[in-house]
Amino acid sequence: MQELDFSGKTVLVIGGSSGIGNGIAQNFLSRGAEVHVWGTRAAADDYAESTDSNLQGLHYAQVDVGDVGQIERAPIAFERLDVLVQAQGTVLYDRQEFLVEGFRKVLDVNLTSLMVCAQKFHPLLKAAQGALIIVSSAAAFHSTRGNPGYNASKTGAFGLTRTLGEAWALDGIRVNGIAPGLVETKLTRITTSNPKRLEGALRTIPLGRLGTPQDMANVALFLASPLASYMLGQTLLVDGGMLLA
Template sequence: MTAPGDVNRFDGRVALVTGAARGIGARIAATLAARGAVVAHADLADVDDPGGPHSRHRVDIRSARSCAGLVAGVIDRHGRLDLLVNNAGVVRRGPAATMTEEDFTTVLDVNLTGTFRMCQAAYPALRAARGAVVNLGSTNGQIAVLNTVGYCVSKAGVLHLTRVLALEWARDAIRVNAVGPTIVPTDMTTDVRGDAAYLAEKLATIPLGRMAHPDDVANAVAYLLSDAAAMVTGQTVFVDGGVTIH
């Protein structure tokens, strides 16, 4: 546990972040490490483990076996698992009327079922540690957005999965929360950010008038994982500049 009064640090704790190779996941991992956590970075891409206090792992969250193997590998390397961040995700864009079944089900399998697989695999370790989980949702899980039906449905599922797990796992002192960002300048949004008309329309829906930065998301994740949020579970914090208030 952290020292009394030092509720924003993670000294002595091990955090696992999926989708940690780039973008939001990389920023979350760096933020947790800066606050004292030992971070296990997991991603679908093959990565070399550089050694030192932190570690890197390969995972395919479409596979329950891969998720279980990841958790086992983290515990073998670090001896415990206290914190889980389910950040890995994909998007497929297009009108609902013409989206292929494969595109729709792929997004659900990665974003929603993949989050469930990771939570389920990590549950015994989190129960032993009285740990915490943060799932990456989206404003798309709260409001309808054109041409992203699979992504919207998957993220809505993540937000409700968060509530259900928070209810079930409260008896084990495991807190489960979610963060719901608006558009963030990462590789996942490169295509739409390159469309000037789309971007202007998108920014017009954000009362604060800007995109969310990866740091904005990472700081919200760190808060929800920390002892500062010890009485917070089953909640979604929207990092959206006010998108979901109107």
């Protein structure tokens, strides 16, 4: 389909080294885009043993987005940017997010960095009349009892998507988002690797299966394409029907 051909386009996926972000990055690559990704490890080879990472064909750079200074100092390896996907994310378990240090760490990565990165790349997105896609979570629509930092940050990301969508529309930048449900990645292994927890989770999903990075990548392609040219400030819930009940 011509609308989903990204040949000649440049895409940056922050958090594109693994999981959902990596699935999105590889999907844009398969559609002809030049794709850059940011991750936390020193080099692309450091992800060689990761089961949810494929950096083949991608341009990799190490940037810890939990550190505002690193974001601001990070060199920009391209002159044009058509699509910015912000898929960075972290979560802390064992009630660490109830402590100030843990709560702040999660918000720095999951929320504050979204704004810092958006501002850094605003001029390039404006010049290209591009698209910004923010990956939040279905957690933005319900409580997550053990993870207040994660929940607050993803709810904030949902709100930021609406606000930047309105603020930057006159600059020609379309801002939209994706709220994934339960997707099998390293962040969800506490559930997906536990048969009892997994069975319970699957009972809440009408489609009867976990989401995949590819499921999220398909939606990202749509949001970045002309097919979504009249969508603005929206976050699409992609959860297999989990929150219907």
